[in-house]
Amino acid sequence: MKRLYITSVSTYAGKTALSLGLGLRMQAAGYNVGYLKPVSTQPYMVGGRVLDEDADFVRRTLGLDSPPWELSPAVITGDILDEVMAGTLERDLLADVTQAVEAVSEDKDIVLLEGGASMREGYAVGLNTLSVVEALDVPVLSVVSYNGEECVTGMCVLDDALAAQKRLEGHLLGLVINAVPREDLAYVRERVVPFLEKNGIKVYGVLPYDPYLRALSVGEIVSALGAKVLTGSHLMERLVEHMSVGAMSVEAALPRFRRQLNKAVFTGGDRTDIQAAALETSTTCLVLTGNLQPTSTILKRAEELNVSVLLVPDSTLEAVEKVEGVFGKTSLGQPEKLSRFQAMLSEHLDYAELLRDLGI
CATH class of the missing domain: 3.40.1390.20 (HprK N-terminal domain-like)
Structure with a gap:
């Protein structure tokens, strides 16, 4: 059984979309896929239970049998944060995460673990990305969102990639660069990717920006x-x-x-x-x-x-x-968007290389 932790330095980089796209591709190839979002700071109430909305969406789309609350074992609510600050929290949150991962891994070929909103999340409750990754001893795939409008061309993607490498201390398997404007694709493939690979960071895919997916x-x-x-x-x-x-x-x-x-x-x-x-x-x-x-x-x-x-x-x-405030932050909830994203992954992600590096 293999595990892969999918994270990002910044928010809304495309972690849920990539987790879902990989999960569907792996299921189509005959693999038994598990999924978990270990840490969430976005509590969502359903039937009196606290869970993570993205995790529930992925669960339903992949057709997983697990109850939704089991796929987000550490949802950080205001009450939990108050107990952490007061020193009265009786739960061992990291132990809850590791136990949930073990449970969801039973009889699975691959388990996809989706990180929280960003890599800076979780320090206050002892569940930052590096702590979770080290406790689980898993390789990490980081999604880096290209942002040519707000940064010197290529600067943000380089900084985020190198920051991920530094923070993950040897656990980084590689990157997917997401949402690259089509006019910048050649620059990213010919300049940015070789620079990152020269610095020991493998790039599995460069995905073009598609406004339809953010609609x-x-x-x-x-x-x-x-x-x-x-x-x-x-x-x-x-x-x-x-x-x-x-x-x-x-x-x-x-x-x-x-x-x-x-x-x-x-x-x-x-x-x-x-x-x-x-x-x-x-x-x-x-x-x-x-x-x-x-x-x-x-x-x-x-x-x-x-x-x-x-x-x-x-x-x-x-x-x-x-x-x-919500534009570009939605999930692939419409079938047309999901199909379009899957087609993009098929064209621009080196899926075979990723599986080889995971040992599948």
């Missing part, structure tokens, strides 16, 4: 905003790849509207001109702010075009900020 469903936007659905209640699974704010003149807005496909347009409920313009371009939903009802003409046109119209009390800026 939100209309239903997720409704949840984020607490929106009232005026049209398109049957369209909650449709995906929004871009957000556009209609706070300018129609003449200024139209060029942007035409460039952005499958978008959500945020504008005041009284901006009939902007709403009409948005409906004549590739728009998935209109988010109308200020609790201002649109005209019947707009609603009728939206229904004809299968565009969801959402009404919120927030200002346009407030609504945009709420949705930006």
